[in-house]
Amino acid sequence: MLIRPRRLRLNSQIRALTAETRLNPSMLVYPIFIREGKNIVEEISAMPGQFRYSPDEKLCYALEKVVNNKISSVLFFGIPDEDKKDEIASPAWDENGVVQQAIRLAKKNFPELNIIADVCMCEYTNHGHCGMVNEKSGVIENDVSLNILERIAISQVQAGADIVAPSAMLDGQVQAIRNALDNENFYDALIFSYAVKYASSFYGPFREAAGSAPSFGDRKSYQMNPRNVREAVKEALTDIDEGADMIILKPALSYLDVIKTVHEKILNPVAAYSVSGEYSMIKAAAQKGWLNETQIISEMAIATARAGADILITYYANELANLMNTGNL
Numbered sequence: 281m282l283i284r285p286r287r288l289r290l291n292s293q294i295r296a297l298t299a300e301t302r303l304n305p306s307m308l309v310y311p312i313f314i315r316e317g318k319n320i321v322e323e324i325s326a327m328p329g330q331f332r333y334s335p336d337e338k339l340c341y342a343l344e345k346v347v348n349n350k351i352s353s354v355l356f357f358g359i360p361d362e363d364k365k366d367e368i369a370s371p372a373w374d375e376n377g378v379v380q381q382a383i384r385l386a387k388k389n390f391p392e393l394n395i396i397a398d399v400c401m402c403e404y405t406n407h408g409h410c411g412m413v414n415e416k417s418g419v420i421e422n423d424v425s426l427n428i429l430e431r432i433a434i435s436q437v438q439a440g441a442d443i444v445a446p447s448a449m450l451d452g453q454v455q456a457i458r459n460a461l462d463n464e465n466f467y468d469a470l471i472f473s474y475a476v477k478y479a480s481s482f483y484g485p486f487r488e489a490a491g492s493a494p495s496f497g498d499r500k501s502y503q504m505n506p507r508n509v510r511e512a513v514k515e516a517l518t519d520i521d522e523g524a525d526m527i528i529l530k531p532a533l534s535y536l537d538v539i540k541t542v543h544e545k546i547l548n549p550v551a552a553y554s555v556s557g558e559y560s561m562i563k564a565a566a567q568k569g570w571l572n573e574t575q576i577i578s579e580m581a582i583a584t585a586r587a588g589a590d591i592l593i594t595y596y597a598n599e600l601a602n603l604m605n606t607g608n609l
């Protein structure tokens with residue numbers, strides 16, 4: 281036999297030498313939930329091991345761990361008090377809003393960490409939708425919502441966010457935000473657009489975590505149809521034309537073909553977001569002893585990177601970084 285593929289699998293040193301996919305903690309983004317209040321670390325029941333933090337020392341402890349693990353970036357989601365929510369998501373662009381407080385605190389204490397802020401309305405509206413709702417028809421109104429997304433993004437960058445991540449899946453949101461930021465001379469603020477966001481049941485635990493489930497209907501009129509992949513390329517290209525610097529695709533695990541296709545078609549960095557439902561599935565199976573958590577999260581991270589993701593957004597960022605830093609991934 282002239283060709284023996286098994287020679288390249290002979291031992292761990294040879295496997296390491298010939299690995300096609302290599303991972304590094306700098307490619308990781310850790311999503312963090314910040315809720316109003318003081319001195320709070322509250323476990324999210326559908327996501328054991330993930331917490332809601334108040335914007336004070338409690339958040340700083342979590343950030344310190346992230347920085348020590350050499351993770352480059354965090355993604356902030358805000359959870360305002362229930363009674364502050366309204367039709368127009370006012371707590372989202374309040375300069376003393378929960379995310380704005382968290383950004384200022386994080387930037388002051390960890391200037392080297394990239395702070396990414398999610399730009400959306402659903403956590404801040406009383407109806408739980410990502411845009412304004414037409415009272416008569418119940419339709420999510422696109423164009424009138426853009427102005428609100430602009431305000432949210434500006435307030436986050438004013439507070440010190442390096443990167444804004446619009447996730448409302450409204451048409452024209454990237455262009456609107458880019459223009460608004462440029463008008464305020466925020467030329468260097470990056471836009472990390474959730475260009476390809478499917479209408480997915482994998483977001484279930486997130487909606488429990490952030491209290492952002494829609495009070496009526498679903499998100500299928502703005503988030504993408506899971507049956508489509510060419511449309512994902514269109515969404516990505518459109519956002520890049522509108523000024524997106526990097527794009528996000530989500531969920532990750534069930535959409536590896538989409539990651540691969542989009543990565544081949546665009547020249548900007550592509551991030552895959554392994555969403556809450558992916559985390560909770562693994563956690564639940566691991567807690568029952570049905571899966572080996574460490575091995576499963578490693579394999580999933582490798583698969584996502586192999587499909588073409590340059591950046592991984594994951595609730596397992598700390599665990600993955602640990603494995604990478606100790607030479608185990």
Ligand code: PBG
Binds near residue numbers: 402483484556
């Ligand atoms: C806000 C937003 C959602 C997620 C990220 N940004 C929820 C949704 O669209 O319902 C989901 C992330 C996750 O499930 O981990 N629009």
